[in-house]
Amino acid sequence: MVVTHLTSRGLALDNSPEAFGELLDSSDIADNPIAVKQRMDRDGYVYLPGFLNREDILSARKVVLETMAQNGDIDPSFPVMQAKAIIGRNFDDIPYRTKPELTRENPWVVKIMTEGALPNLFREMLGGDVRYFERIILRARQPAPVSGTHPHCDSVFMNRGTKNLFTTWIPLGDIPYHVGGLMVLEKSHHIEKLRHEYSDLDVDAYCANYPDAEKWASGELRYSGYRSPEDPLVWSGRLSEDPVALRAELGGRWLTASFRAGDVLIFTIYTVHASLDNLSDEVRISIDTRWQLASEEVDERWTGPNPPGHAPELIRGRICH
Template identity: 45%
Template sequence: MSQAKTILSSLGHELDCRSDTFGDLKDSSDLLSRPDALRLRMQEEGYLYIKSLLNSQKIWQARREIADCLAAEGSLRADSPIEDCIAKPGLTMSFRPDLATRSPTLQEVLYSGAMMDFFHLLLGGEVRHYDYTWLRAVAPGRGTYPHGDSVYMGRGTDFLYTAWTPLGDISWELGGLMILEKSHRLETIKNGYGRKDVDSYCTNRKNASMYASGEKWWDGALTKNPVSLRKKYGGRWLSAEFQAGDVLIFSIFTIHASLDNRSCAIRLSSDSRYQLASEPVDERWVGKNPVGHSAAGKRGRSC
């Protein structure tokens, strides 16, 4: 990790970037011909960072399709090249799944070809992907809070994997994803926080109807302070400067967050999910129009 990079922060908290608290993601692209080694590394590390897995030209094409949509809605500065995605002053934006459905190239990249071949290799059988694509168009500002994916999609198999795909090059300043080292092994988190469900609510409480309708909702954050989280559980925050074509894959129990976007551009990335077709699937994320976290996805229980 270069010591010359800019100061890094997440959720406004400056990160300690000494070698014992912050490090580089380990590249696993040399294991692509060795599926057993890939599985072992996933088991040991909780993530696989695969450089240049995807066709970079396709990634740039998908980026341009999304950038065109952002330009058409007036989210970009008119005096800058569209593909640079320079945010108009004062723009507030983060989660834009609607943009994923407007990029046919992104759908092709995520759900065919090299990506699906990789998951077939990793999982050793027929692969099913979720029908919902999480697309993030993060304007300059604070990143995503530390969390694990199990609280959002834990009703199916535990062996569900996320592919975080940068849609373009992501510098330290633009701020990419970061993984809390070996956090998938933290049983106190996995068996407590990790078994919660953001769409589950207590039917015997006064505010039950508000949770059932989605008027009130727990956001799934493990914490809003990535610095204190690392101090409490140990390990290092791991990240990298990403390039178009790179993919970061991790388990639903791996704690992750993102660096703050300290640039003037919108950071584009997608999250897509994959599992063996033979294993149980979370019904909220499959079908022609997945219900997601809507009222239809809520599940009441007596507390």
């Protein structure tokens, strides 16, 4: 692996062998769901290069990029599939994130989620009928100075149902290191302190036994713990602002890969992850989806024909200690 000058959140990553490495390629066990489950328990993630049909992924990408081209968010002087960024243009990617026609109604995404390799793997791995969250997130990550995703665990966004829940991160296109793919913090799912403190928090909850509870309940205040520098009233779910310091504190290595269309990275809701900054001249496109047993409790924010997401009516009070 030749990786130099990679950054995350604008900070140079320590690329020494103790601090940084490659995701383990598990394609040799892809057809053995028991082994996949064991590896998930051991490592907190399973990386399956080439597991999905590359052509389906590229078709899903095309649907997304054609919309972005129509909106003037990628450079029209290049072929649409290159997703060339427009220098100096910083668009808001939030409207893309859950847009149904690009995510849960994108026919190629539907195909990936309902046919073949992915549902079969989860069915076998979890030992029963499975479902995925209808709220699928699309990321259209622009080149730096827009930053990679801050370190977090998915638990704080989706822990109102079963915890036996898995994220699949799916690059919609090739994402070599400098385009800024996902990275997971090695063995972080085993860190007890994180599992029982940070991971138990809920981005849509406030402390009902604190004096300002009324203000939270009325929606005047919104956040529950760690403040986001961009909006001090919203907790963004961040575990840290600094992936380099976080790794030094928690140990393990940041693990990533030069991703290709067709790869899938699966991880637990307790696995700390973040992403590299996009140091290229193209927009980085990926989706993230969630899977669980159909028989287990679901998080209402992420499910249903029109998942409400982090809607104000779903804010809850909790007893804080």
